Amino acid sequence: MVRQKLGRPTGSIYLALACLSLTIHLLLACFCLAVLQTVYVLPNSSSTSIPRTDTEHRQSVSRSSSSDDSSSHKLPTGPQNDVLHKLNADTTHSKGKYPFDGATEREGKLIGAGEVIAKAKRPSTLGALFNHPLYNLPRPELHGDDWLLRSASQEEGYDRVAWTSDAGTHPPWLRFHLGISRWELYDRKDPDLAQLTHYLATQRVLGAVQKTGGTQLKLLISFPNHGQALLKPMKQSRDAETDVNLFYFSDFERHNAEIAAFHLDRLLGFNRIPPVVGRLINVTAEIREITTDRRLSRTFFTSPVGNVCFYGQCEYYCSSEHPVCGRPHALEVSLAAMLPDLTLAPRRSWRSPWRRSYSRTKLAQWQKDPSYCDTVKQTPPYNHGTRLVDLIDMAVLDFLMGNMDRHHYETFEKFGNDTFLLHLDNGRGFGRHSRDEPTILAPLQQCCRIRRSTLLRLRLLSRPGFRLSDAMRESLAQDPLAGVAPLLSEPHLSALDRRLAAVLRVVRTCQDQHSDVTYNVLEGYNEEYDQQPD
Numbered sequence: 001m002v003r004q005k006l007g008r009p010t011g012s013i014y015l016a017l018a019c020l021s022l023t024i025h026l027l028l029a030c031f032c033l034a035v036l037q038t039v040y041v042l043p044n045s046s047s048t049s050i051p052r053t054d055t056e057h058r059q060s061v062s063r064s065s066s067s068d069d070s071s072s073h074k075l076p077t078g079p080q081n082d083v084l085h086k087l088n089a090d091t092t093h094s095k096g097k098y099p100f101d102g103a104t105e106r107e108g109k110l111i112g113a114g115e116v117i118a119k120a121k122r123p124s125t126l127g128a129l130f131n132h133p134l135y136n137l138p139r140p141e142l143h144g145d146d147w148l149l150r151s152a153s154q155e156e157g158y159d160r161v162a163w164t165s166d167a168g169t170h171p172p173w174l175r176f177h178l179g180i181s182r183w184e185l186y187d188r189k190d191p192d193l194a195q196l197t198h199y200l201a202t203q204r205v206l207g208a209v210q211k212t213g214g215t216q217l218k219l220l221i222s223f224p225n226h227g228q229a230l231l232k233p234m235k236q237s238r239d240a241e242t243d244v245n246l247f248y249f250s251d252f253e254r255h256n257a258e259i260a261a262f263h264l265d266r267l268l269g270f271n272r273i274p275p276v277v278g279r280l281i282n283v284t285a286e287i288r289e290i291t292t293d294r295r296l297s298r299t300f301f302t303s304p305v306g307n308v309c310f311y312g313q314c315e316y317y318c319s320s321e322h323p324v325c326g327r328p329h330a331l332e333v334s335l336a337a338m339l340p341d342l343t344l345a346p347r348r349s350w351r352s353p354w355r356r357s358y359s360r361t362k363l364a365q366w367q368k369d370p371s372y373c374d375t376v377k378q379t380p381p382y383n384h385g386t387r388l389v390d391l392i393d394m395a396v397l398d399f400l401m402g403n404m405d406r407h408h409y410e411t412f413e414k415f416g417n418d419t420f421l422l423h424l425d426n427g428r429g430f431g432r433h434s435r436d437e438p439t440i441l442a443p444l445q446q447c448c449r450i451r452r453s454t455l456l457r458l459r460l461l462s463r464p465g466f467r468l469s470d471a472m473r474e475s476l477a478q479d480p481l482a483g484v485a486p487l488l489s490e491p492h493l494s495a496l497d498r499r500l501a502a503v504l505r506v507v508r509t510c511q512d513q514h515s516d517v518t519y520n521v522l523e524g525y526n527e528e529y530d531q532q533p534d
């Protein structure tokens with residue numbers, strides 16, 4: 001009846017309006033579908049994200065390349081504050097038993113998004129690198145006593161339970177321990193590794209106490225199934241450069257340096273740093289409310305702006321002037337997988353021959369004597385086997401990340417002198433990107449020796465398509481904290497390329513003067529790699 005009263009022109013207008021409204025609804029529906037699809041793809045990639053196997057990696061590339069990345073572009077890297085704020089809001093209002101779990105999951109989606117974009121845009125440098133023969137050299141044959149715990153486990157504590165491959169009796173941390181061999185801490189291709197980092201990044205925190213030993217604040221975190229991790233908190237903004245007037249021994253430790261060092265060491269093919277993963281924790285629910293450590297809980301306070309802070313008790317920077325603060329509860333930390341307990345796998349600590357003086361005025365012997373290495377070369381254990389070139393590998397790693405704090409290194413006692421060196425404690429790396437510290441390379445410069453496989457990998461990493469900065473960017477994007485902000489800023493990544501070139505220059509200078517620069521451990525690769533240009 002209403003319609004009959006309407007004139008023809010008014011009817012057309014209504015028809016047009018109806019069509020328009022229908023079109024808008026259709027468009028809206030399409031948009032919602034697209035968004036939903038993006039969200040549902042992400043958890044998949046995030047759940048396996050933190051270092052994954054090469055196969056998984058490739059699968060994820062193909063999965064992601066088919067998705068339209070123009071809409072997902074906006075997802076991942078909102079300002080850090082926003083993400084933290086959101087997470088905190090979720091945390092504080094959640095009544096669940098483990099209020100942060102949900103937030104961590106959402107965080108995971110953000111990480112996934114970061115990865116999807118990175119991979120859809122360019123071919124994977126990391127994939128190319130890890131597929132290269134130099135990263136797939138035949139492993140030396142391992143016998144019973146080349147495993148840290150396997151033969152020991154017959155008599156010792158690890159074998160008390162009847163092991164199965166069931167995750168309940170064989171949690172990821174235990175499989176990591178059982179995989180430690182004479183020559184490396186883990187096999188990069190072992191899928192257990194991804195499970196270990198996933199475990200550290202997601203398991204419920206059961207305990208948090210201060211870890212003694214060392215000079216700066218760190219916590220020992222425990223998880224279900226007896227897993228443990230060494231926690232280092234974020235103390236300063238990611239991009240803060242170390243004050244030029246601070247001595248290396250006064251520098252803060254950085255949580256992102258611990259994470260980045262693990263990735264760098266893996267990219268160099270060393271596999272000598274225990275897996276480290278980043279995580280956003282809730283300082284209230286996951287430290288303050290569960291800790292049994294009175295010395296720690298006593299140091300909690302609420303800052304003037306309402307953030308929850310603590311400082312613990314230790315030698316350096318454990319005071320209310322140097323608090324570790326959540327925003328208001330969320331705190332970025334690094335979690336390193338713990339090595340087997342010292343009672344099961346005792347370690348030996350070695351003073352580095354190139355240790356700095358740790359004095360504001362004194363120079364160490366190696367800084368005064370250019371032929372210092374001649375003495376070292378004749379001194380056990382450096383006069384035999386791979387110890388000297390292993391030390392030089394460590395110097396290269398430290399130079400690349402600018403770590404001047406390598407006063408000691410450790411080895412597993414069981415393996416005697418024929419074993420790899422553990423690269424523990426990397427918190428003082430990546431402090432400065434604008435300067436390189438040539439003295440860190442002193443072992444290489446003074447000894448003019450380098451493991452051949454190391455040199456070949458370094459050369460590879462300086463080639464387009466394999467570039468170190470690209471591989472690092474991609475590798476670090478797999479860490480959960482990459483969803484908050486990149487773990488290393490671009491200036492730090494370019495510093496890696498610049499320093500790599502500097503290492504290769506030092507080697508070239510050595511080769512101009514000496515004939516026995518490369519140390520050839522029978523590592524089973526082709527002569528053809530020697531032909532690579534520098």
Ligand SMILES: Nc1ncnc2c1ncn2[C@@H]1O[C@H](COP(=O)(O)OP(=O)(O)OP(=O)(O)O)[C@@H](O)[C@H]1O
Nearest residue numbers: 213214215216230274336337338339424425426427
């Ligand atoms: N992943 C790990 N598993 C087991 N023990 C570890 C691990 N990382 C470090 N440690 C042990 O804890 C000690 C202290 O750790 P770390 O060196 O990182 O702390 P720090 O405060 O920087 O020490 P320092 O002040 O001596 O440099 C190390 O010497 C090492 O023996």
Ligand SMILES: [Mn+2]
Nearest residue numbers: 214405425427
């Ligand atoms: Mn340290």
